[in-house]
Amino acid sequence: MNAYDHLHRLFGRLSALEDAGGLLSWDRDTIMPEGAAGRRATVMATLGGLQHEMLTAPEVTDWLGMASADGDFWKQANLNEMKRIHARAVAVPGDLVEALSKAGSEAEMVWRKARADNDFKSLLPYLQTVLDLTRESATAIGEALSVSPYDALLDGFDPGMTQQAITPIFETLARALPPLLQEVLEQQASVGGIPPVGSAPFPIADQEKLGVSMMRQVGFDMTRGRLDVSAHPFCGGATDDVRITTRYETDDFLPAFLGVIHETGHALYEQGLPAEWQGQPVGRARGMTLHESQSLLMEMQVTRSRAFATFAAPIMASAFGGRGSWKPDDLYRRMTRVSPGFIRVDADEVTYPAHIIVRYELEVAMIEGRLALKDLPEAFNARIKDMLGLDVPDDRRGCLQDIHWPLGLWGYFPCYALGALTAAQLFASAKTALPDIGNEIQRGEFSNLLGWLRTAVHERGSSASTQDIISAATGKPLGAEDYLRHVRARYIDGER
Amino acid sequence: MNAYDHLHRLFGRLSALEDAGGLLSWDRDTIMPEGAAGRRATVMATLGGLQHEMLTAPEVTDWLGMASADGDFWKQANLNEMKRIHARAVAVPGDLVEALSKAGSEAEMVWRKARADNDFKSLLPYLQTVLDLTRESATAIGEALSVSPYDALLDGFDPGMTQQAITPIFETLARALPPLLQEVLEQQASVGGIPPVGSAPFPIADQEKLGVSMMRQVGFDMTRGRLDVSAHPFCGGATDDVRITTRYETDDFLPAFLGVIHETGHALYEQGLPAEWQGQPVGRARGMTLHESQSLLMEMQVTRSRAFATFAAPIMASAFGGRGSWKPDDLYRRMTRVSPGFIRVDADEVTYPAHIIVRYELEVAMIEGRLALKDLPEAFNARIKDMLGLDVPDDRRGCLQDIHWPLGLWGYFPCYALGALTAAQLFASAKTALPDIGNEIQRGEFSNLLGWLRTAVHERGSSASTQDIISAATGKPLGAEDYLRHVRARYIDGER
Incomplete structure (x- = not known):
């Protein structure tokens, strides 16, 4: 050999x-x-x-x-990935890896109680330990990769992504979103309330059947995956065995339905990776930004569209025995309701980036040593006020709500919003490439869209950077324009 | 360190x-x-x-x-196990391990078709390859352990077990069983047919609920295990996570019920292993003979008893909504029906050892080079005729029925019958130690029995040999007497 x-x-x-x-x-x-x-x-x-x-x-x-690599493009890309993975692994001493993992586990336990008790102070010393160790680890990796500590963290979730690329995009969003949100809310208020869609209870067995039929419809290969139940929905499992989960409530079917579509977006990416590079670094999904783009493209761009509502409403009606009213327009309005709130994971697509921008600014400042942890709650609440106009009533609904920092996952948050922007940018290009896509979605046809995503994203595996994959697919670097245009089109001008 | x-x-x-x-x-x-x-x-x-x-x-x-081991008994036993496991592993060259695994996979595939087609000849060359490689491997391990090739194979399933220990026991059985079977069949014929128990269909959900409630009743810890469905029932999973499976038919509840009890017997052994040696060789179950003894003790000795039928019949009646007749005596008679047949896995407890003895004699002869594979079908059928009085109509119901030899598992079969004998011998001792055990079973109380098994078998882990564990628990070496006495008591004299 x-x-x-x-x-x-x-x-x-x-x-x-x-x-x-x-x-x-x-x-x-x-x-x-x-x-x-x-x-x-x-x-x-x-x-x-x-x-x-x-x-x-x-x-x-x-x-x-x-x-x-003998001049072979894919072998070379594979070798590059091996080197990157190896460099990260050897950069951090084993006892630091262990200390960080242990501190994260401890902080997570303390955090569960601190959040319930709304007691940031009790978490503070544990979080400080995790932050100190994370900075130490980030510095070591940063030196090995010749990047800043924060970029070293970013690289762990989205290889090659940099603060330099993110900051101007988020600054654009931070300026544009607050006034845009005002416009959207005024527009929504002028239209009035939304009648209920369907009639509770929605039996879990029916929801599951609907979910599986939608998974199949959009292209999920059920011979190489499963749908199950868990407390926190996720997409996991293994190669050729991609397993998504959801959770059901019987008084509303939409959360589980949209959750299944979201995880299916992740799963389609995994199922579409280049088969000939299965089990090799270059055959893996590129990173969290593109992964999130695939789930949000399916959930936000496709499923919450008027075309999809038109397609799905009668299928949902039939899945639940036709009880209640199932007007596509009501379904569409429910799926596109905008409402600023405190909790990131419950946010709609217009307010979601604001939650991320706040966290991004603060986590960069923490890693760079410009924000002391004791000042985190106040800083968090001030920026939420700026971005969403909300007064955070307690830390439970403020800086204590997420598990990421206690676990040491600084550098993860931006990928969520970058994924939303990427989804908008990819879908805009898909619409140009596939002019009939709106009608196809309305007829429940997703094969052309999936084919486009396969070529543009899935089959590229890790053979190029996130930025290069986006540029090649959309003709321009990642930015906020298509996302902002999408929000305006859907929420203000009125989506056809 | x-x-x-x-x-x-x-x-x-x-x-x-x-x-x-x-x-x-x-x-x-x-x-x-x-x-x-x-x-x-x-x-x-x-x-x-x-x-x-x-x-x-x-x-x-x-x-x-x-x-x-610093003079510590358990550490020394652990070290002994490590040495045994290591000696076996290093004895066989890596390429032989691989060749055997590959040949076994190939032969398994050919066997599936050969069995369906009743075509032993098509399997012959593949089985020959597996046998040749198995003999080569057995010879290498035998040299390392200073035992015969067949004992080396036995040792892989039941460490320390020897041909010398088995042969006289099986010879006793081979003499005693055919006339005993005749007596049993005459006795049964004199009593007449058995009325149906309950009334089909038996819904799977009800069967599963009954199974889980029985698992709990006999002492299975559901916080450290599961019950699921598979094509072939088994007990598997992991430490602190013992998972048993069954398969359901709606026209009869007994096969799944008895299957669940059988696998629960295996699971109780796993759940009762010495916790302080979890993850170490000495903390593992001793071998296939004691494992099978635990499943058969629960299934054959306990569950197919008159006392258990008296306890279980009303519970079963209630589990299935009381439809049909649920007389304990009918249930008992159904669970103790003896009927010689061709298929080992369908055999009752009286005829089962005959199936094993035939296979044992033949597999020893194969490993020792005294039986050519081309003569296997004829030899198999002749011995089934001797032992069970049956004319095997085709190889599908003869020497092609089991997967063991195609997979290279020579040395495995005897453990099944040794397990049955051990179960009878252990249960006879348990009855002496716990004089009220019959009444306890009739009341659905199993904690004293489980406690006795914990001490006598489970908690000993691999700290002693199968033979020593049996001797210590029953006061005598493994033999056929208690099994034969049990058969006579239950099937001829009439169990109280």
Whole structure:
């Protein structure tokens, strides 16, 4: 075996272990008996530890130094990914990885109680430890990659993404969104209330059947995936076995329905990755920004459109035995209702970026040492007031609401909003490439759209950067224009 | 870390990987989408390959040579197990392991078709390859352990078990069983037919509820396990997460019910292993013979008793809405119906050992080179005629019925019958130790019995040999007497 072949085999094995972990993690969050939690943590930590040992073994450095891609584009891209993954892994000493993981687990536990008790002070020392260790780790990785600490964190979730790329985009949004939101709210107020759609209760079995039929309709391959139930919906599982989850309430079918569509967007990306590079780094999804773009393209751009409402309303009516009224226009209005609120995960597509921009500004300041943690609540609330016009009543609905920082996930938040912008930009290009797409959606035909996404995003795997994939697909770098145009078109001018 | 600590850590990690494999295997056999099969095989092969590499790494030999148990009984037993596992692993060259695994997979596929087509000849060359490789492997392991090739195979399923121990027991059975079976059949014929118990259909949801309630009743900890559905029932999963499966038919509830009880017996053993040695070799179940003894003790000794029928009949009646007749005596007679047949897995407890004895004699002869594979069908049919008085009509119902030999599992069959004998011997001792056990079972009280099994078998883990555990629990070495006495008591003299 030459050096490249050694690496190919090593990363193939790492990918198999990652799939094992993905399935065990899915199992833990869906069907695991509660008494198995302790042992499961041991099993998963063992898998993670082995992966780290295998990746950082001394011979890997030698192989990476000697390996050649023989001029092959995909092999070269694969080798580049291997080098990036390896550089990140060896940059951080093992005991720092362990300390960070331990501090994150502790802070998470304290956070659960602190959030319930609305008690930021009790979390503060634990969060400080996690932040200190995260900064130490980010500095080490940043030195290895020759980037700033915050960019090193970003790179962990969206390889190659930089503060320099994000900041101007978010500044544009921060200026444009507050007045736009005002306009949207005035517009909505002028139209009046929305009649109910359907009639509760909506039996879970019917919701599940509807969900699975929609998954199939948009192109999910049920022979290589599943739909199940979990407390927090996610898309997980393994290669060729992409498992999404949702949660059901019987008094409203829309949250689960839109959740299933959202996770299906993630799943279509995973199912569409380049098959010939299965199990290799270059065969993986590019990062969190593009991943979120695929879920939001399906959920926000496609499903909350008037065309989709026209297609879906009669199918929903029939799924629930026709009880109640099922006017497409009412369904559309329900799916596009805008209402500023405190909780990020409950936000609509117009107010969502504001939640992210606030977090982004603050987390950059924390990593750069410009914001002390004790000042976080006040700073958080002030920026929410600026962006959404809301007075945060308590930290539970403020800076304590998210699990990300206690877990040490600084650098993750921006990907959510970048995903929304990318979704808008990709869908605008898809509409240009597929002029009849609106009518196709109204007829429930998604194969042309999926084909376009396959070529533009899915099949590229990690063979290029997020930015390059977006530019190649849309003819321009990632920006906020298409998103802002979309919001104006849908919420002010009136979507056809 | 000293040498023992290194070994403790290594085997702890191996155990975690084994748990990962156990859960992935459970998942594959219950809920995996079909299109994931190829990738799942890769993931599981990677886990298996890693375990083998870690176990056979050069430093492990050094550690085993240096490690001391410091006079601690359990540490010493743990070290002994490590040495045994290691000796087996290093005895067989990696390419032979791989060749055997590949040949087994090929032969399994050919066997599926050969069985369906009743075509032994088409399987012959593939089975020959598996047998040749198995003999080569058995010879290598036998040399390492200083035992015969067949004992080396036995040791893989029931460590320490030997042909020398088995043969006289099976010879006793082979003499006693045919005339005993005649007596039983005459006795049964004199009593006449059995009225139906309950009234079909038996809804699957009701069967499952009944199964779970019985699992709990006999002591299964549902916070550390599950009951699910699979094509072939099994007990699997992982440490602290013992998962049993069954399959349901709506026209009869008994097969699933007895299957659940059987697998619960296996599960109680797993759930009762010594917690302080979790993840270490000495903390594992001793082997297939004791494992099967636990399932058969619950299914055959306890559940098919008159006392249990008296307890269970009203519960079953209520589980199925009281439809039909639910006389305890009819239920008991149905559970103890004896009927010689061709298929091993459908056999009752009186005829079952005959199926095993035939296979044992033949598989020893195959491994010792005294029986050519081309002569297997004829030899098989002749011995079935001797033991059960049946003329095997075709190989599908003869030597082609089991998957074991195509998979290379010579040495496995005897454990089934040894388990039945062990179950009878253990239960006879339990009855002596717990004189009121019959009344307890009739009242649905199983905690004293479970406590006795915990002490006698479960909590001993792998700290002693199968033979020593049986001797310590029953005061005598494993034999056929208690089993034969049980059969005579239940089927001829009439069980109270």
